[in-house]
Amino acid sequence: MRIALADDGALFRNGLQMLLEAAGHEVVEAFDNGDDLVEAVHAEPVDVAILDIRMPPEPEGGLTTAGRLRASHPTLGILLLSHHAETRYLSRMLEIGPSRIGYRLKDQITSVAALHDTLTRIVAGEIVIDTRLTSKLVEYSQTRQDELRHELSGQELRVLRLMATGLSNAGIAEEMGVTRKAVEKHVSAVFTKLSLPDTSADNRRVLAVLRYLGS
Template identity: 40%
Template structure:
């Protein structure tokens, strides 16, 4: 797949580029700041952009703001935030157009390249990849606690895994239950969130956004 990397640390930037190249990916550009990221994505149209949050010149939230702009201006490009920090203030805005093609991973929690590569593929394919710690912190600021309070402990586990972009089969494997049991939990979540079947709205995405929205 075609990749653009935005990371101001030279070691991390070049190291990640080399590792991805070894995996067979085409790293189209490596950049150090948000304006260069926007230009590189416009020029190369990658499948996914890997973005650190704190980029020059301010080293605050430039990368996340650029990711939000990319979601708006180039919706076909997957966005994978790869950072040391969880910035809850802008994540709801990042997900405002839907959770498809969005990832948010924490650098210190990546223990193997296979996990990172799997997340990269999911985001590039239009899926979602959210670190459980990101989900936990977003859960803490959710305004939909009235809905969440109605969920059982198992339903919350299922919803958290849905927010990470997991399929029912993957959730079943993670929780060591049957896929049918997961389907039942998902149905209960939809009922408690008052999400009836619809040909227009994607209930799974809406449920996840309600869970994550700040």
């Protein structure tokens, strides 16, 4: 894959570049800020952009930069990195989504294999969320789950919870031990009960997850 990355920490940026190259990827550019990354991607398209969430040109410049990149390059893969597991970052990421995007913690990017797997899944169209963040998300959303129990059945709520972790319908089916058709039926029921109409302007999967997060 052709990759451009931006991280204002020189040590981490250089180490990440070495991991990427060891995995057989081509690092086209590496910057310490989002503005330069955007210009580079405009000039020379890449498969994936990797961004630190907390970097210039503003406190959470990685998220702003990711939004700019997705608006101009809808099929670009985006991997957001942070030292912090923050549910508000996840909400912002889902708004930027709804696919080909990931949020991983920096201390979990420790091997060539793990990094390559993350990038491969993102390019394939998945949403990849760090497992530590997923656990925190479940705890954070417990109150919202209690509210949704009045609207959704137990199976529908479980499907929505798994959707929030970034799993596809196929992944949910495997996790629950049911058929993909059964999952599709539950997903359709979730959309209906949460009053999420099928329109060309909105992605109902993302809207459902945002409702689950209370955003």
